[in-house]
Amino acid sequence: MTAAATTGGGTLTEAAFGKISALAKAEAGLVLPTTKLTMVQSRLRHRMSALGLPTYNDYVEFVTSQKGAEERRHMISALTTNVSHFFRENHHFEIFRDRALPLLMAKSRAGHPVRIWSAGCSSGQEPYSIAMTIQEAAPELAARDVLILASDIDPNILDKAEAGIYSEQQINGIPPEMRKKYLRPSGNGLQIDTGLKRMIRFRELNLLRDWPMRNKFDAIFCRNVVIYFDAPTQDTLWPRFENALAPEGWFFLGHSERVSDAAATRFTSVGMTAYRTKPGAEAPTTKVKEA
Ligand SMILES: C[S@@+](CC[C@H](N)C(=O)[O-])C[C@H]1O[C@@H](n2cnc3c(N)ncnc32)[C@H](O)[C@@H]1O
Structure with missing residues:
Protein backbone atom coordinates (compact mmCIF):
# COMPACT_ATOMS: atom_id res chain seq x y z
CA MET A 1 0.00 0.00 0.00
CA THR A 80 -5.50 3.43 22.21
CA THR A 81 -7.37 0.16 21.69
CA ASN A 82 -9.92 -0.25 24.45
CA VAL A 83 -11.45 -3.67 23.71
CA SER A 84 -12.31 -5.52 26.92
CA HIS A 85 -14.74 -8.16 28.19
CA PHE A 86 -16.03 -9.35 31.53
CA PHE A 87 -14.13 -12.41 32.77
CA ARG A 88 -11.82 -12.23 29.74
CA GLU A 89 -9.29 -15.09 29.90
CA ASN A 90 -11.30 -16.69 32.65
CA HIS A 91 -8.49 -19.02 33.77
CA HIS A 92 -6.91 -15.98 35.49
CA PHE A 93 -10.03 -15.43 37.57
CA GLU A 94 -10.02 -19.15 38.47
CA ILE A 95 -6.39 -18.96 39.64
CA PHE A 96 -7.17 -15.76 41.51
CA ARG A 97 -10.26 -17.28 43.15
CA ASP A 98 -8.89 -20.75 43.96
CA ARG A 99 -5.26 -20.02 44.78
CA ALA A 100 -4.79 -16.34 45.57
CA LEU A 101 -7.97 -15.48 47.46
CA PRO A 102 -7.57 -18.07 50.27
CA LEU A 103 -4.11 -16.61 51.01
CA LEU A 104 -5.36 -13.04 50.78
CA MET A 105 -8.24 -13.92 53.08
CA ALA A 106 -5.75 -15.17 55.68
CA LYS A 107 -3.69 -12.00 55.23
CA SER A 108 -6.78 -9.86 55.75
CA ARG A 109 -7.83 -11.85 58.84
CA ALA A 110 -4.40 -11.14 60.28
CA GLY A 111 -5.25 -7.43 59.99
CA HIS A 112 -3.38 -6.52 56.78
CA PRO A 113 -4.91 -4.58 53.89
CA VAL A 114 -5.29 -6.32 50.52
CA ARG A 115 -4.42 -4.31 47.39
CA ILE A 116 -5.04 -5.29 43.78
CA TRP A 117 -4.19 -3.33 40.61
CA SER A 118 -5.92 -3.51 37.25
CA ALA A 119 -3.29 -1.69 35.16
CA GLY A 120 -4.80 -0.68 31.81
CA CYS A 121 -8.37 -1.29 32.98
CA SER A 122 -10.02 0.22 29.88
CA SER A 123 -13.83 0.45 30.25
CA GLY A 124 -13.84 -1.34 33.61
CA GLN A 125 -14.75 -4.94 32.81
CA GLU A 126 -11.50 -6.21 34.34
CA PRO A 127 -11.70 -4.49 37.76
CA TYR A 128 -15.43 -5.27 38.02
CA SER A 129 -14.70 -8.94 37.22
CA ILE A 130 -12.08 -8.94 39.98
CA ALA A 131 -14.53 -7.31 42.41
CA MET A 132 -17.28 -9.83 41.55
CA THR A 133 -14.82 -12.70 42.05
CA ILE A 134 -13.90 -11.37 45.51
CA GLN A 135 -17.51 -10.71 46.49
CA GLU A 136 -18.58 -14.21 45.38
CA ALA A 137 -15.67 -16.27 46.70
CA ALA A 138 -14.57 -14.23 49.69
CA PRO A 139 -17.42 -11.99 50.90
CA GLU A 140 -15.68 -11.63 54.25
CA LEU A 141 -12.67 -10.13 52.48
CA ALA A 142 -14.92 -7.82 50.45
CA ALA A 143 -16.27 -6.44 53.73
CA ARG A 144 -12.74 -5.81 55.08
CA ASP A 145 -9.85 -3.64 53.90
CA VAL A 146 -9.63 -4.54 50.21
CA LEU A 147 -9.08 -2.05 47.40
CA ILE A 148 -8.73 -2.44 43.64
CA LEU A 149 -6.83 0.32 41.86
CA ALA A 150 -8.18 0.56 38.28
CA SER A 151 -5.90 2.73 36.14
CA ASP A 152 -5.62 3.68 32.50
CA ILE A 153 -3.84 6.33 30.44
CA ASP A 154 -7.09 7.24 28.67
CA PRO A 155 -9.29 9.65 30.68
CA ASN A 156 -12.29 9.14 28.38
CA ILE A 157 -12.37 5.39 28.81
CA LEU A 158 -11.88 5.80 32.57
CA ASP A 159 -15.06 7.91 32.72
CA LYS A 160 -16.91 4.99 31.09
CA ALA A 161 -15.32 2.55 33.51
CA GLU A 162 -16.37 4.61 36.49
CA ALA A 163 -19.93 5.00 35.17
CA GLY A 164 -20.08 1.20 34.91
CA ILE A 165 -22.96 1.10 32.41
CA TYR A 166 -22.95 -1.72 29.85
CA SER A 167 -25.16 -3.04 27.06
CA GLU A 168 -26.82 -6.50 27.11
CA GLN A 169 -24.20 -7.67 24.65
CA GLN A 170 -21.31 -6.39 26.78
CA ILE A 171 -22.44 -8.30 29.86
CA ASN A 172 -22.42 -11.65 28.02
CA GLY A 173 -19.35 -12.84 29.92
CA ILE A 174 -20.98 -12.41 33.34
CA PRO A 175 -22.61 -15.62 34.61
CA PRO A 176 -26.44 -15.17 34.89
CA GLU A 177 -26.54 -15.50 38.70
CA MET A 178 -23.93 -12.73 39.04
CA ARG A 179 -25.81 -10.51 36.58
CA LYS A 180 -28.82 -10.63 38.90
CA LYS A 181 -26.73 -9.65 41.90
CA TYR A 182 -24.44 -7.00 40.47
CA LEU A 183 -26.33 -5.21 37.67
CA ARG A 184 -29.30 -2.83 37.81
CA PRO A 185 -31.27 -1.47 34.81
CA SER A 186 -30.17 2.09 34.01
CA GLY A 187 -31.48 4.01 30.97
CA ASN A 188 -30.64 1.92 27.92
CA GLY A 189 -28.16 -0.25 29.75
CA LEU A 190 -27.25 -2.09 32.92
CA GLN A 191 -25.28 -0.47 35.69
CA ILE A 192 -22.84 -2.04 38.11
CA ASP A 193 -24.09 -2.16 41.67
CA THR A 194 -22.71 0.61 43.90
CA GLY A 195 -21.73 -1.89 46.61
CA LEU A 196 -19.29 -3.52 44.20
CA LYS A 197 -17.96 -0.14 43.05
CA ARG A 198 -16.94 0.69 46.63
CA MET A 199 -14.04 -1.74 46.26
CA ILE A 200 -12.58 0.15 43.26
CA ARG A 201 -10.65 3.43 42.81
CA PHE A 202 -10.31 4.69 39.23
CA ARG A 203 -7.20 6.75 38.40
CA GLU A 204 -5.52 8.11 35.27
CA LEU A 205 -2.01 6.68 35.08
CA ASN A 206 0.51 6.33 32.25
CA LEU A 207 2.52 3.14 32.80
CA LEU A 208 5.57 4.78 31.22
CA ARG A 209 5.68 7.54 33.83
CA ASP A 210 6.05 7.59 37.59
CA TRP A 211 3.79 5.28 39.62
CA PRO A 212 2.79 7.27 42.70
CA MET A 213 1.48 4.26 44.66
CA ARG A 214 3.72 3.53 47.62
CA ASN A 215 2.11 0.35 48.96
CA LYS A 216 2.79 -3.02 47.39
CA PHE A 217 0.09 -4.92 45.53
CA ASP A 218 -0.96 -8.48 46.30
CA ALA A 219 -2.00 -9.01 42.68
CA ILE A 220 -1.59 -7.08 39.43
CA PHE A 221 -3.65 -7.68 36.32
CA CYS A 222 -1.95 -6.00 33.34
CA ARG A 223 -3.54 -7.84 30.47
CA ASN A 224 -3.57 -6.94 26.78
CA VAL A 225 -1.70 -3.69 27.43
CA VAL A 226 2.04 -4.32 26.92
CA ILE A 227 1.23 -6.00 23.60
CA TYR A 228 1.03 -2.46 22.19
CA PHE A 229 4.59 -1.69 23.38
CA ASP A 230 7.90 -2.80 21.89
CA ALA A 231 10.28 -5.18 23.69
CA PRO A 232 12.61 -2.46 25.13
CA THR A 233 9.58 -0.64 26.59
CA GLN A 234 8.23 -3.91 28.00
CA ASP A 235 11.66 -4.61 29.50
CA THR A 236 11.55 -1.36 31.48
CA LEU A 237 8.21 -2.47 32.97
CA TRP A 238 8.97 -6.01 34.22
CA PRO A 239 11.20 -4.92 37.14
CA ARG A 240 8.78 -2.12 37.97
CA PHE A 241 5.87 -4.56 38.18
CA GLU A 242 8.01 -6.88 40.26
CA ASN A 243 8.85 -4.06 42.66
CA ALA A 244 5.20 -3.00 42.82
CA LEU A 245 4.21 -6.50 43.94
CA ALA A 246 4.44 -7.93 47.43
CA PRO A 247 6.70 -11.02 47.72
CA GLU A 248 4.83 -13.96 46.17
CA GLY A 249 2.40 -11.48 44.62
CA TRP A 250 0.26 -12.58 41.69
CA PHE A 251 0.86 -11.17 38.18
CA PHE A 252 -1.46 -11.76 35.23
CA LEU A 253 -0.68 -10.88 31.59
CA GLY A 254 -2.75 -11.14 28.40
CA HIS A 255 -2.77 -14.36 26.35
CA SER A 256 -0.15 -13.17 23.84
CA GLU A 257 2.11 -11.49 26.39
CA ARG A 258 5.06 -13.01 28.28
CA VAL A 259 7.63 -11.64 30.71
CA SER A 260 11.03 -11.56 28.97
CA ASP A 261 13.49 -14.44 29.49
CA ALA A 262 15.67 -12.15 31.64
CA ALA A 263 12.76 -11.15 33.89
CA ALA A 264 11.30 -14.68 33.94
CA THR A 265 14.04 -15.77 36.36
CA ARG A 266 12.47 -13.47 38.96
CA PHE A 267 8.91 -14.74 38.48
CA THR A 268 7.50 -18.23 38.97
CA SER A 269 5.01 -19.39 36.35
CA VAL A 270 1.76 -20.53 37.96
CA GLY A 271 -0.32 -21.10 34.83
CA MET A 272 -0.88 -19.68 31.37
CA THR A 273 0.42 -16.06 31.47
CA ALA A 274 0.08 -16.17 35.27
CA TYR A 275 3.07 -15.58 37.54
CA ARG A 276 4.11 -15.04 41.13
CA THR A 277 7.05 -13.01 42.30
CA LYS A 278 9.69 -14.95 44.19
CA PRO A 279 9.77 -14.56 47.97
CA GLY A 280 11.83 -11.58 49.07
CA ALA A 281 13.47 -10.82 45.65
CA GLU A 282 14.28 -7.16 44.84
CA ALA A 283 14.27 -6.20 41.16
CA PRO A 284 16.95 -3.87 39.79
CA THR A 285 15.47 -0.36 39.67
CA THR A 286 15.06 1.50 36.38
CA LYS A 287 15.01 5.27 36.04
CA VAL A 288 11.58 6.56 35.01
CA LYS A 289 11.24 9.49 32.64
CA GLU A 290 9.38 12.34 34.35
CA ALA A 291 5.98 13.26 32.84
C1 LIG B 1 -7.02 -3.67 25.12
S1 LIG B 1 -7.23 -2.71 26.57
C2 LIG B 1 -7.06 -3.95 27.82
C3 LIG B 1 -8.17 -3.89 28.84
C4 LIG B 1 -8.15 -4.99 29.90
N1 LIG B 1 -6.91 -5.02 30.63
C5 LIG B 1 -8.43 -6.32 29.28
O1 LIG B 1 -7.54 -7.15 29.15
O2 LIG B 1 -9.59 -6.55 28.90
C6 LIG B 1 -5.67 -1.85 26.67
C7 LIG B 1 -5.72 -0.62 27.57
O3 LIG B 1 -4.38 -0.19 27.84
C8 LIG B 1 -4.39 1.21 27.93
N2 LIG B 1 -3.02 1.73 27.73
C9 LIG B 1 -2.32 1.80 26.58
N3 LIG B 1 -1.14 2.39 26.79
C10 LIG B 1 -1.08 2.69 28.11
C11 LIG B 1 -0.09 3.31 28.93
N4 LIG B 1 1.07 3.75 28.44
N5 LIG B 1 -0.38 3.45 30.25
C12 LIG B 1 -1.56 3.00 30.76
N6 LIG B 1 -2.52 2.42 30.02
C13 LIG B 1 -2.28 2.26 28.71
C14 LIG B 1 -5.36 1.65 26.86
O4 LIG B 1 -5.86 2.95 27.07
C15 LIG B 1 -6.43 0.56 26.93
O5 LIG B 1 -7.54 0.96 27.69
Missing part, protein backbone atom coordinates in the same frame (compact mmCIF):
# COMPACT_ATOMS: atom_id res chain seq x y z
CA THR A 2 1.25 3.53 -0.62
CA ALA A 3 1.37 4.97 2.86
CA ALA A 4 -0.86 8.00 2.34
CA ALA A 5 -4.63 8.11 2.46
CA THR A 6 -6.94 10.92 1.32
CA THR A 7 -10.02 12.14 3.22
CA GLY A 8 -12.18 15.23 3.55
CA GLY A 9 -9.48 16.46 5.95
CA GLY A 10 -6.74 16.16 3.33
CA THR A 11 -4.04 13.54 3.14
CA LEU A 12 -2.21 11.86 6.00
CA THR A 13 1.18 11.58 4.40
CA GLU A 14 3.74 9.03 5.46
CA ALA A 15 5.84 11.85 6.89
CA ALA A 16 2.93 13.19 8.98
CA PHE A 17 2.08 9.66 10.09
CA GLY A 18 5.71 9.19 11.15
CA LYS A 19 5.45 12.21 13.46
CA ILE A 20 2.20 10.95 15.02
CA SER A 21 3.69 7.51 15.44
CA ALA A 22 6.86 8.92 17.11
CA LEU A 23 4.70 11.01 19.45
CA ALA A 24 2.46 8.05 20.38
CA LYS A 25 5.59 6.03 21.19
CA ALA A 26 7.16 8.79 23.29
CA GLU A 27 3.96 9.66 25.16
CA ALA A 28 2.42 6.24 25.74
CA GLY A 29 4.78 3.55 24.43
CA LEU A 30 2.35 2.73 21.61
CA VAL A 31 3.94 1.19 18.52
CA LEU A 32 2.14 2.22 15.32
CA PRO A 33 3.61 0.62 12.17
CA THR A 34 2.69 2.12 8.76
CA THR A 35 0.09 -0.64 8.31
CA LYS A 36 -1.96 1.37 10.86
CA LEU A 37 -1.96 4.54 8.73
CA THR A 38 -5.59 4.25 7.65
CA MET A 39 -6.72 3.48 11.20
CA VAL A 40 -4.79 6.45 12.58
CA GLN A 41 -6.20 8.69 9.90
CA SER A 42 -9.79 7.76 10.67
CA ARG A 43 -9.32 8.04 14.44
CA LEU A 44 -7.70 11.49 14.22
CA ARG A 45 -10.36 12.89 11.91
CA HIS A 46 -12.66 13.52 14.91
CA ARG A 47 -9.89 15.38 16.70
CA MET A 48 -9.31 17.60 13.65
CA SER A 49 -13.05 18.44 13.49
CA ALA A 50 -13.14 19.12 17.24
CA LEU A 51 -10.25 21.57 16.86
CA GLY A 52 -11.42 23.04 13.52
CA LEU A 53 -8.15 22.12 11.83
CA PRO A 54 -8.56 21.57 8.08
CA THR A 55 -5.62 19.28 7.30
CA TYR A 56 -3.61 16.51 8.90
CA ASN A 57 -0.48 18.62 8.57
CA ASP A 58 -2.18 21.37 10.62
CA TYR A 59 -3.08 18.76 13.22
CA VAL A 60 0.45 17.35 13.38
CA GLU A 61 1.88 20.85 13.72
CA PHE A 62 -0.51 21.62 16.59
CA VAL A 63 -0.24 18.34 18.49
CA THR A 64 3.57 18.41 18.39
CA SER A 65 3.73 22.07 19.52
CA GLN A 66 4.05 23.36 23.08
CA LYS A 67 0.39 24.45 22.98
CA GLY A 68 -0.63 20.90 22.07
CA ALA A 69 -0.08 19.32 25.52
CA GLU A 70 -3.79 18.81 26.24
CA GLU A 71 -4.41 17.62 22.69
CA ARG A 72 -1.70 14.98 23.13
CA ARG A 73 -3.90 13.38 25.82
CA HIS A 74 -6.86 13.36 23.42
CA MET A 75 -4.66 11.98 20.65
CA ILE A 76 -3.48 9.10 22.86
CA SER A 77 -7.07 8.50 23.90
CA ALA A 78 -8.05 8.30 20.21
CA LEU A 79 -5.20 5.92 19.37
